[in-house]
Amino acid sequence: MKEKFQQILNNIKKELIYLGNEVEHSLRQAMKALERQDTKIAEMVIRSDREIDELEVKIEEQILELLALQQPVAVDLRFVVAALKMNNDLERIGDHAVNIAQTAIDLAGESYIKPLEDLPRMSNLACSMLHEAVNSFIHLDSELARAVCQRDNEVDQLYDQVVNHLIEVSQKKPQKLKQAFALARVARDLERVADLATNLCEDVVFTAEAKIIRHGFDV
Numbered sequence: 001m002k003e004k005f006q007q008i009l010n011n012i013k014k015e016l017i018y019l020g021n022e023v024e025h026s027l028r029q030a031m032k033a034l035e036r037q038d039t040k041i042a043e044m045v046i047r048s049d050r051e052i053d054e055l056e057v058k059i060e061e062q063i064l065e066l067l068a069l070q071q072p073v074a075v076d077l078r079f080v081v082a083a084l085k086m087n088n089d090l091e092r093i094g095d096h097a098v099n100i101a102q103t104a105i106d107l108a109g110e111s112y113i114k115p116l117e118d119l120p121r122m123s124n125l126a127c128s129m130l131h132e133a134v135n136s137f138i139h140l141d142s143e144l145a146r147a148v149c150q151r152d153n154e155v156d157q158l159y160d161q162v163v164n165h166l167i168e169v170s171q172k173k174p175q176k177l178k179q180a181f182a183l184a185r186v187a188r189d190l191e192r193v194a195d196l197a198t199n200l201c202e203d204v205v206f207t208a209e210a211k212i213i214r215h216g217f218d219v
Contacts, residue, residue, distance in 0.1 A: 027097040
């Protein structure tokens with residue numbers, strides 16, 4: 001029974017790592033589509049979201065089965081609870097990638113209101129946070145997880161910078177107002193990805209240390 005339990009746990013962990021890598025790839029591809037105005041890449045991101053959704057459901061079913069039949073305790077229980085939350089957060093990151101890909105399609109062929117400089121910086125930072133969040137999960141490295149959480153403020157600052165600049169530029173180019181709103185939504189998607197990466201890291205700390213650190217708590 002214990003061997004079967006450990007096998008299921010290991011499988012859940014492997015599939016969560018795979019899901020994390022898939023959503024990071026989708027996010028990077030979506031931003032590439034936006035920067036290059038490449039609708040083919042954008043369409044590939046949108047199509048691949050079905051696989052991400054199916055994997056999220058598969059992982060959730062395994063977790064719920066484990067809770068029902070194996071009744072984990074202590075660190076195993078914390079892992080299972082955190083895995084359930086992480087599974088949902090990773091799927092949501094995939095949804096944000098789809099949003100960005102759809103914006104790339106909507107804006108294809110238009111000259112951008114301003115050069116895409118800050119958005120790629122936001123994307124690189126958010127993707128880096130996501131990548132390191134997955135690494136912290138692989139190794140249950142709470143120190144790395146805490147470091148990733150600290151970087152969320154950088155993304156928030158870039159988000160404010162992007163939005164404020166878009167408002168400023170759109171006042172001078174009112175005909176581009178709709179596009180400015182669309183690019184601001186991309187910035188919002190990236191800001192939410194960073195938030196979700198932070199959530200993942202908070203769950204790693206919970207699993208490794210039995211401490212809740214979200215909302216500024218550290219108990």
